[in-house]
Amino acid sequence: MFLSKTCAYAVRSLLLxxxxxxxxxxxxxxxxxxxxxxxxxTHFLGKILQTLTKHGLLSSAKGVSGGFYMTDEQLRNPLMxxxxxxxxxxxxxxxxxxxxxxxxQRPCPVHYAFKPLREKxxxxxxxxTIESMVKSLNSGDTFLxx
Amino acid sequence: MFLSKTCAYAVRSLLLxxxxxxxxxxxxxxxxxxxxxxxxxTHFLGKILQTLTKHGLLSSAKGVSGGFYMTDEQLRNPLMxxxxxxxxxxxxxxxxxxxxxxxxQRPCPVHYAFKPLREKxxxxxxxxTIESMVKSLNSGDTFLxx
DNA sequence: CCAATAAAAGACAAGAAGGTCTTTTATTCA
DNA sequence: TGAATAAAAGACCTTCTTGTCTTTTATTGG
Numbered sequence: 327m328f329l330s331k332t333c334a335y336a337v338r339s340l341l342l343x344x345x346x347x348x349x350x351x352x353x354x355x356x357x358x359x360x361x362x363x364x365x366x367x368t369h370f371l372g373k374i375l376q377t378l379t380k381h382g383l384l385s386s387a388k389g390v391s392g393g394f395y396m397t398d399e400q401l402r403n404p405l406m407x408x409x410x411x412x413x414x415x416x417x418x419x420x421x422x423x424x425x426x427x428x429x430x431q432r433p434c435p436v437h438y439a440f441k442p443l444r445e446k447x448x449x450x451x452x453x454x455t456i457e458s459m460v461k462s463l464n465s466g467d468t469f470l471x472x
Numbered sequence: 473m474f475l476s477k478t479c480a481y482a483v484r485s486l487l488l489x490x491x492x493x494x495x496x497x498x499x500x501x502x503x504x505x506x507x508x509x510x511x512x513x514t515h516f517l518g519k520i521l522q523t524l525t526k527h528g529l530l531s532s533a534k535g536v537s538g539g540f541y542m543t544d545e546q547l548r549n550p551l552m553x554x555x556x557x558x559x560x561x562x563x564x565x566x567x568x569x570x571x572x573x574x575x576x577q578r579p580c581p582v583h584y585a586f587k588p589l590r591e592k593x594x595x596x597x598x599x600x601t602i603e604s605m606v607k608s609l610n611s612g613d614t615f616l617x618x
Numbered sequence: 619c620c621a622a623t624a625a626a627a628g629a630c631a632a633g634a635a636g637g638t639c640t641t642t643t644a645t646t647c648a
Numbered sequence: 649t650g651a652a653t654a655a656a657a658g659a660c661c662t663t664c665t666t667g668t669c670t671t672t673t674a675t676t677g678g
Contacts, residue, residue: 330666334570356624358624368668370668387624388674389676390677422474425484428615433613435608468581477635503654522655533654534654536645537646537654539655
């Protein structure tokens with residue numbers, strides 16, 4: 327995968343919460359439910375969702391009838407935002423074979439081959455949003471759970 | 473990076489050995505020299521080169537005037553062979569968000585967005601060979617060391 | 619207003635990746 | 649032929665990612 331396990335968990339969770347929102351207005355969904363539906367270790371997922379919430383990609387409410395939910399604005403976040411938050415920007419910026427000196431002026435042997443790949447990746451990650459993916463889920467074109 | 477640190481070390485080493493071969497016919501290069509020129513921890517690199525040698529991507533000779541070298545055939549290996557050996561094929565095959573059930577018939581929400589990315593990656597990794605990259609090094613178009 | 623609920627937070631443990639050090643094996647050439 | 653050389657091999661350590669468990673804090677509805 328391009329993404330770490332943690333990041334994949336984050337994306338899947340945002341998709342599930344996003345999907346839940348479009349189903350029932352203002353409906354919140356709890357940590358346990360998410361972890362069970364997505365088969366992700368509960369407590370580990372807790373931390374990930376904490377991170378997402380702390381950085382504004384997800385909303386949460388404590389206490390009775392609390393849980394996680396997303397605003398319209400949050401639904402419009404591109405995949406990029408999640409990846410940069412969880413995995414960082416190394417995959418988009420760092421030299422493909424780890425050379426500190428690699429640059430446009432002094433490219434490494436994989437530089438030019440990797441460049442279009444990176445650009446395509448960047449474009450994809452910026453154009454795909456939680457919302458666009460949730461729509462493909464709701465239209466039955468794609469699937470998140472069994 | 474798409475590649476693990478270990479894999480990047482492997483690629484850089486193959487490039488250096490390949491370059492060395494084109495410079496002086498049948499010239500071998502020692503582990504210590506490689507690790508110093510590429511600034512890679514010596515003993516760690518030793519294991520990586522062992523793996524490459526054991527799987528036929530690199531040749532070695534023990535004893536006095538021994539070292540690592542590459543045959544013409546080895547020079548023609550594509551990047552793909554190295555990546556598959558060291559990192560495995562997950563990046564080319566596994567679902568982008570880690571769904572075991574994801575397939576062409578039952579795609580996940582990132583499936584179609586990632587597909588062209590993967591295909592481009594595959595093509596790139598298969599067409600770039602050690603030899604083609606060594607040539608770009610020798611022509612001064614790209615750089616491996618400071 | 620308090621008991622139940624659910625997220626936040628923190629400590630800790632397992633596993634994988636990356637890195638170090640020492641010993642063994644094979645080779646050469648003086 | 650044996651001393652020097654260099655890769656192979658193995659034991660071990662460190663760091664990072666992933667995963668588990670417990671305690672704390674905030675909220676709400678009866």
